[in-house]
Amino acid sequence: MLYVAQFINALQLGSIYALIALGYSMVYGIIKLLNFAHGDVIMVGGYVAIFALAAGFHPVVAVILVILGCTALAIIMEKLAYTPLRTAPRISVLITAIGISLLLQNLAQLFFGARPQPIHIPFPTGSISIGAVSIAYPMIITIGVAVLSMVALNYIVQGTKLGKAMRAVSEDTQAAQLMGINVNSIITFTFAVGAALAGIGAILFFVRFPVVTPTVGAMLGLKAFIAAVLGGIGSIPGAMLGGFAIGFLEVIVNAVGLSRWTDGAVFLVLIIILLVRPAGLVGKPMIEKV
Amino acid sequence: MTPNDPRTALLPERDIHKTPVMECRALGIDFGGLTAVDDFNITVAPTEIAGLIGPNGAGKTTIFNLLTKVYKPTRGAMFLNGKNTKKMNTIKANQAGIARTFQNIRLFKEMTVLENVLVGLHNEMNYNLLSSVLRFPEYWRSERIAKGRALELLSIFNMQDDASMKAGALPYGSQRRLEIVRALATNPCILLLDEPAAGMNHSETDELMENIRKIRDMFQIAILLIEHDMNLVMGICEGIAVINYGKLIAKGTPKDIQNNPVVIEAYLGKELGNADSH
Numbered sequence: 001m002l003y004v005a006q007f008i009n010a011l012q013l014g015s016i017y018a019l020i021a022l023g024y025s026m027v028y029g030i031i032k033l034l035n036f037a038h039g040d041v042i043m044v045g046g047y048v049a050i051f052a053l054a055a056g057f058h059p060v061v062a063v064i065l066v067i068l069g070c071t072a073l074a075i076i077m078e079k080l081a082y083t084p085l086r087t088a089p090r091i092s093v094l095i096t097a098i099g100i101s102l103l104l105q106n107l108a109q110l111f112f113g114a115r116p117q118p119i120h121i122p123f124p125t126g127s128i129s130i131g132a133v134s135i136a137y138p139m140i141i142t143i144g145v146a147v148l149s150m151v152a153l154n155y156i157v158q159g160t161k162l163g164k165a166m167r168a169v170s171e172d173t174q175a176a177q178l179m180g181i182n183v184n185s186i187i188t189f190t191f192a193v194g195a196a197l198a199g200i201g202a203i204l205f206f207v208r209f210p211v212v213t214p215t216v217g218a219m220l221g222l223k224a225f226i227a228a229v230l231g232g233i234g235s236i237p238g239a240m241l242g243g244f245a246i247g248f249l250e251v252i253v254n255a256v257g258l259s260r261w262t263d264g265a266v267f268l269v270l271i272i273i274l275l276v277r278p279a280g281l282v283g284k285p286m287i288e289k290v
Numbered sequence: 291m292t293p294n295d296p297r298t299a300l301l302p303e304r305d306i307h308k309t310p311v312m313e314c315r316a317l318g319i320d321f322g323g324l325t326a327v328d329d330f331n332i333t334v335a336p337t338e339i340a341g342l343i344g345p346n347g348a349g350k351t352t353i354f355n356l357l358t359k360v361y362k363p364t365r366g367a368m369f370l371n372g373k374n375t376k377k378m379n380t381i382k383a384n385q386a387g388i389a390r391t392f393q394n395i396r397l398f399k400e401m402t403v404l405e406n407v408l409v410g411l412h413n414e415m416n417y418n419l420l421s422s423v424l425r426f427p428e429y430w431r432s433e434r435i436a437k438g439r440a441l442e443l444l445s446i447f448n449m450q451d452d453a454s455m456k457a458g459a460l461p462y463g464s465q466r467r468l469e470i471v472r473a474l475a476t477n478p479c480i481l482l483l484d485e486p487a488a489g490m491n492h493s494e495t496d497e498l499m500e501n502i503r504k505i506r507d508m509f510q511i512a513i514l515l516i517e518h519d520m521n522l523v524m525g526i527c528e529g530i531a532v533i534n535y536g537k538l539i540a541k542g543t544p545k546d547i548q549n550n551p552v553v554i555e556a557y558l559g560k561e562l563g564n565a566d567s568h
Contacts, residue, residue, distance in 0.1 A: 160429075161408065161415045161436075168398045168409040175396040178358055180384035180413050180476050 004133045006255050012139045012208065014247025015146030018240045019201035020224035021231065022153065023194030025239035028228070029170045030190045033093050037077060037100040039221015041195050044104060045070045045202030046212035047112055050119050059122045067199035074195030078188050086184075101218070108214035116213045119206050142204045149200055150240055156193065157236060166190055170234070219263070226270045232283025241281055309372045311336045311480050311512045312388070317356055317366035318536075326352045327536040330366070334480060334529075339506055340514045341527035343547075345556060349536040350516045351393060354482050357514075358390050359383040371479065385413060389478035391469040393485045393516075399458030403449065403468055406457050407440035410475025414439070443471050446508070447501065463494050467501075474509065481505070483515040487522050495519060499526050524548065532556065 020042065027035045048069040052062035081100055085093045123141065127134040157163035168176040169186045177183050205220065206212065223246060231242025246266055253265045273280065310333045317330040327349045334340050342350050355361045357368060359380045368375045370386045378386060389410075398406050415432045444450045447467040452460060457468060466486060473481055486502070487495045499522055506513055517523050523530065524544040532540040532547060534556040540547060547553055 161412055161433075164401070164405055164409050165412055167401055167405075171398045171400060172396050174360065174380075175392070175398070176409065177380045178360070178384060178390060179410050179472065180381055181409065182381050 004130075005135070006251055008133075008135050008139055008143075010248040010251035011244070012142045012204075012247070013250060014244035015143050016201050016205050016208070016243075017224050017227045017246045018243025019146055019149060019197045019204070020220065021227040021239040021243045022150075022236065023198045024225050024228040025231070025233055025235060026166075026190050026194045029234035029236075030166060031082070031093075031187055032090060033082065033097060034225070034233075035191075035194075036094075036097040036221070036225075037104060038194070038198060039217035039219075039224065040101050040104040040108075041070050041073055041198045041217065042202040042205065042220060043108060043212065043214060043217035044073055045199050046119060046206050046216060047108065047117075049121060049203065049206060050117060050212060053119075053121070062121075063203055066203055067196055070195045070199030070202065071192050074191045074198075075188055078191040082187075082191075083184065101221075105214045105218065112214065114214060116211045119210050119212050121203060121207050121210070123207050138207050142207065145200060145204060149197055153193065153197065153236070162186070162189060223263075223266050226266055230269060230273050230280060232280025235280065235282050238280050238282040245281075309336075310334055310369075311338075311371055312357070312514070313369040313372075314357075315367045315369075317353075317363050317368055319352065319356055319361055319364045325536060327356065327533075328365075330356075330533070330536075330538055332531050332538075332541070334512045334514055336479070336512055337506055337510055338512050339502065339526050339528050340512070341523045341530040342514060342516050342533065343518075343520075343523055343530060344533040344539075348533045350533065351484060352536070353533070354390060354484055354516065357383075357482060358388055384476055384478075387477075387479035388482065389473035389476045389480075390482035391466070391473050391484055391486065393488065395462075395465050395469055397457040397465055397468060397472070399456065401457060402453065403444065403455050403457050403460065404437070404440055404453040406468060406472050407443055407475045408436055410472040411436045411440060414475075414477065440475065443475055444468075446474075446505065447471060462489060466490070470501075470505070474505065478511060480512040480514060483513060483517075485516055485518065487517055487519045495522055498522070502526055 020038070023038050023041075024035060027033055027038070045066045048066045049062055052065045053059070057065065077100060081096050082093060085096060124137040127136040128140070129135075155163075157166060165176065165181050165186050166189070168179070168181060169183055173183055176186075201224075224243065227242035227246040228239045229242070230245055231238030231240070233239075246269070249265055249269060250262050253259070253262050258265075312332075312334045314330055314332045318328040319326050330353060332340075332342075342353065344350055352361065356363050359375070359378055359382075370383070370388060373386065375383055375386065398409060401409070415436050441450050441453060444453060447464075447470075449464060449467060449471070452464065457465065460468060466489075470481075470483065470486065483502070487498055490498060502513060502515070503526060505511070515523075515527070524547075527544060530542060530544055530547045531538060532550075532553050539556055540550045540553050542550065
C-alpha cells in the first residue's frame with residue numbers, strides 16, 4: 001500500500017521537475033544556453049498567482065494569467081538580454097543568465113518583501129480510493145496535466161512546421177537560415193514554449209508547496225536543471241526522463257528516513273552523471289572537434 | 291569590350307535581352323586587412339547553367355557566402371531579378387529566390403529525409419500555431435499540400451521511398467542529392483551548388499549532370515555551380531567565370547575558357563618562366 005502511495009507521490013513530484021526541465025533542455029538545444037533565470041520565472045509565476053487570486057479573478061483565469069505571465073516574461077528576457085548577445089561568446093550569455101536570475105530575485109524582494117507568502121490555489125480536494133490506497137485529486141491532476149502538456153509539446157515539436165524549424169535550428173542554425181527560416185523568431189518561440197511549460201509547472205508546484213518566496217525558484221530551478229543534465233541536456237525525452245528520475249530519487253531518499261539528505265542526494269546525482277556519463281542518459285556522447 | 295574582359299556580361303544568345311536573374315557589380319570583401327574577393331562581376335541569365343571555377347583557395351565559397359548574405363560585402367552590389375539586395379539578410383535573400391547547397395554536406399541529420407525537405411518548404415506553409423494546435427482544416431490542408439510537394443520534389447531523384455529514413459543514414463551520394471532537393475524546396479530562381487560532384491564516381495557524376503539539366507528544364511531556374519570536376523563544368527555550363535586570388539581572371543564559354551592562356555596559367559603555372567626558375 002505504502003509503495004503505491006509513494007509511487008504516485010514520486011510521479012507527482014517528477015511531473016513538476018520534468019515540466020521545468022523541459023524549458024532548460026529546449027533552450028539549451030537551440031542556442032546552447034543554460035538559462036539560469038528559468039527557475040525564477042516560476043517564482044514570478046507564484047507572485048502572479050497570488051495577485052490574480054487576491055484581485056478576485058476566477059481560479060481558471062488566474063491559472064491562464066500565470067502561464068501568460070511566465071511566457072511574456074521569458075519573451076521579454078530573451079528580447080532584451082539574449083538577442084543582443086546572439087554573436088557573443090557563450091560564457092557572456094551564461095553570465096547574463098545568472099545576472100537576470102539575481103535581478104529577478106532581488107526585484108521580487110524589493111517589491112514583495114522577503115517574507116514567505118502563503119498561496120492558496122483552489123484545487124479540487126478529496127481523493128479516490130483504489131483498494132486500500134487513497135490518492136488525492138491534486139496528485140492525479142498534476143500527473144495528468146503534466147502528461148498532457150508533454151504530449152502537446154511532442155506534437156508541436158514533431159508535427160508542426162514550427163517544431164521542424166526548431167529542430168532544424170538546433171542542428172544547424174546557419175543552414176536553417178539559408179533555408180529561409182527566421183532563426184530569431186524560432187528562438188523566441190522556444191523560450192516562450194519553455195516558459196509556458198514552466199508556468200504550468202509553477203501552478204502544480206505551488207499546489208503542492210503553497211509558499212512563495214523571492215528565492216523559491218532558485219533551488220527548484222537548480223534541481224530541474226540537474227534533471228535536464230541527467231536526462232541529457234538538449235534532449236526533450238531526456239528532460240522528461242530526468243525529471244521523473246529526480247522525483248523518484250527524492251521520494252526514495254525521504255522514504256528511507258534520510259529526508260535531510262534529499263537535496264544532497266540530487267546534487268550527488270549531478271556529480272556522478274558528470275563523471276560517468278556527461279552526455280546524460282539519452283544524450284549522445286559528444287566528441288569535441290579539434 | 292572583348293569576350294574575355296571580366297566586365298562583359300556573358301549571356302547565352304537566347305538570354306541577351308532578358309533581365310538577369312542575378313547580377314554582381316564590383317562585389318568585394320575584406321577580412322581584416324586581407325582582400326578575399328575583389329571587383330567581382332558576373333551576370334547570370336534566367337535558366338542559365340553557369341560555372342564558377344578556380345584553384346583551391348581562390349575565393350569561390352566566399353563568393354557563395356556573399357551571394358547568400360552569410361557575409362556582408364565590403365564593396366559593390368548584388369541584384370536579384372533587378373532588385374538591389376543591399377538591405378537583405380540571409381533569410382530575405384533566400385525568400386527573394388536564392389538557395390544553395392554546401393561543400394561539406396549540412397543536412398539536418400537527425401531529421402527524416404521528408405522533414406528536411408519540409409524545412410525548406412517552411413515559408414510556403416501558411417498556417418499559424420493556433421490552427422495547428424486546434425487542428426483547423428487549414429493545418430491539415432497545408433501539411434498535406436507540403437508533404438505532397440516534398441514527395442514530388444524527392445521523386446526527381448527517385449528518393450521518395452527513402453522519405454522516412456533519417457537523413458544522416460543515407461548513403462553519401464543521396465545526401466548530396468537531398469541537399470539539392472531541400473534547396474529546391476525553398477522555391478529559388480537561382481540555385482547555387484557548391485561542389486555538387488565532390489566525392490562522386492564517374493557514373494554518379496554523369497547522372498548528376500543529367501539531373502542538373504533536368505532541374506533547370508523542369509523548374510526554369512538558373513544554376514550557378516562551383517566544381518573542380520572539369521568534365522562536369524565543361525559538359526553542362528553555358529557560361530564560366532574563373533577566379534584566382536579573389537579576382538575574376540576570365541569569363542566565357544567552355545571553349546573560350548579551355549583555350550584561355552590566363553586560365554591555363556592559373557591552374558598549371560607559367561610554362562616557360564617557371565621552368566627556368568627550377
